[in-house]
Amino acid sequence: MRAMPQDQKSPADSPRVYRAASAPWLTGFLVILGVAVAVAGWGHNPLLFAASVCCGAAVAGLGYALYWRPRLEIRDHGVRIINPLRAVVIPWAHIIDVRTRFTVTVVTEAGSHSCFALPAAGPGSALRSGPQGVSQAHPLARTDGAVRTGDLAGTRSGAAANDIRTLWQRKIDTGELDVFTRDDAALEPVRMSYVPAPLTVTLVMAAAGVTLFVTA
Helix, strand or coil: CCCCCCCCCCCCCCCEEECCCCHHHHHHHHHHHHHHHHHHCCCCCHHHHHHHHHHHHHHHHHHHHHHHCCEEEEECCEEEEECCCEEEEEEHHHEEEEECCCEEEEEECCEEEEEEEEECCCHHHHHHHHHHHHHCCCHHHCCCCCCCHHHCCCCHHHHHHHHHHHHHHHHHHCCCCCCCCCCHHHCCCCEEEECCHHHHHHHHHHHHHHHHHHHC
């Protein structure tokens, strides 16, 4: 069965969101663990309680920063990749290829942008995908007659790559996107921004918790 993204809308709708298949349960586990750590300090002296709260918040924050926040969004105007420390918005006109060798990677003329949340699927995913995983893969993923494991339609990485290729091809076929006579100077640029706040706050809370525990 094909792995589905969170948003069940068509690729043209905005946005269609892909996270790692393990993101919900890993995030949930770390949040529950963080709550348990925070509650463990209840009834002790104020410094120990504050230390446990800070450490619990750091554990829960780690789940958010590393597993829930990272994602890939397919929007009508382009592809948005959010990694733990960086976000990038790639307009359709800049996309020249999508690769899945190690992670889902969107390639532009200026460089490549990998998605932390969507590593290439492993052999187990290939076995679960079955023959339909190959037959449903986008033609651009079968240039040599074979399909890379990360491109199988039944995997999270393959489903994301397939939807990017499908919408990109549709825009070319309808004339909305002209990759041959485009004016590079008039194109909307690829926008990158660094967002260290979630991990920074997590590290600060962890450091505060350790410091309070040592001094308690």
